[in-house]
Amino acid sequence: MAELNGDQIPLCYEKIAPYIHRTPVLTSRLINEITGAEVYFKCENFQRMGAYKMRGATHALLCLSEQERSRGVVTHSSGNFAQALALAAKSLGVKAHIVMPTTAPEVKKKGVVEYGGIIYECEPTLYARNAKAEEIQSRTGAAFLHPSNDPDVILGQGTAAYELLQDQPDLDCILTPVGGGGLIAGTALAADFMNPSVEVLGTEPFAVDDAYRSLISGRIEGNETTDTIADGLKTQLGSNTFPVIRKYVKKIIRVEEEEIVEAMRLIWERMKIIVEPSSAVALAGLYRDRADFKGKKVGIIISGGNVDLGHLPF
Missing domain, CATH: 3.40.50.1100 (Rossmann fold)
Structure with a gap:
């Protein structure tokens, strides 16, 4: 880009x-x-x-092709981007895989579930987050959207x-x-x-x-x-x-x-x-x-x- x-x-x-x-x-x-x-x-x-993360999550999803969206999306987040992507994905009929550290606030985990996101817990390290997201990506073909570094976000x-x-x-x-x-x-x-x-x-x-x-x-x-x-x-x-x-x-x-x-x-x-x-x-x-x-x-x-x-x- x-x-x-x-x-x-x-x-x-x-x-x-x-x-x-x-x-x-x-x-x-x-x-x-x-x-x-x-x-x-x-x-x-x-x-x-x-x-505010609803804005970036929605834009990143809308910038994917229909074919990419059909395979779902995956991200790692301790809370707000997790909820944002889950809700944005629900609004657009897209499956959302969300990697969250075990230490993430319960209120944010609850939000993800209520918005239809699928949670995968991991250890609270950057390495663990990335490894789990990569594993889901390779298994499902889902598009990875970074919570802050993605240009469209x-x-x-x-x-x-x-x-x-x-x-x-x-x-x-x-x-x-x-x-x-x-x-x-x-x-x-x-x-x-x-x-x-x-x-x-x-x-x-x-x-x-x-x-x-x-x-x-x-x-x-x-x-x-x-x-x-x-x-x-x-x-x-x-x-x-x-x-x-x-x-x-x-x-x-x-x-x-x-x-x-x-x-x-x-x-x-x-x-x-x-x-x-x-x-x-x-x-x-x-x-x-x-x-x-x-x-x-x-x-x-x-x-x-x-x-x-x-x-x-x-």
Whole structure:
């Protein structure tokens, strides 16, 4: 595939629009006061299946040929892409094979089953995920769709920022959480297309700060641990996401675990909406570096709201 460009996003959006929700943009007077910025939350927790990943999964499926779709699809994911692909596949009448680590949150496993996906559990390592996905692929002929590094997934994820910038074209910057990099890469492409003066910034936990280190070293770094409450951000950057991030993203803000919990609690209490820990990382980053954002118009992409209510951190 040719180099990813933001001008591919409008066509992508046209394709997926019948299958996704256009999510609301919310504000909070109190959060504006606390941060000193004018903050606009793009609420992908209200997306179908509860996360932005519905966009990329749907686009990737629609880009497959009918013959490819007839053989099914396979992916590996700890949760949100698993649910997204299962639901998108159900909408299009496609069989979805989902490899999930044994440590994946029960609420996300339940979602996959309810959306008709077939779960295959594996050990919580990248090697185990890939090995199981490859075995299913060779046995069934299913097309493999990577949860963050697939180019069609990246373009689909960019449609959240595309909508946000239609609603708020004069933002100074957009903050997103960073895991595999699909959301921030797609957001950067959309911003470059819609308004190149909009700065895109990443946020991630100190415990899994591979994107921060990758930007410094110029190569994809891994993580020694995955000890973070932000379960959606434990993956690392890929060969397609990293070049886009290097080109367009100048800064990654790192946050502590307690800052994530505090930001999550603030959103729940003050905005009355359910967000998962990974989503709260962006607000935690804004608050941590609030002096840099004073007086600015800031977009935050709330990535999802699939929370195990039996294991809240507060």
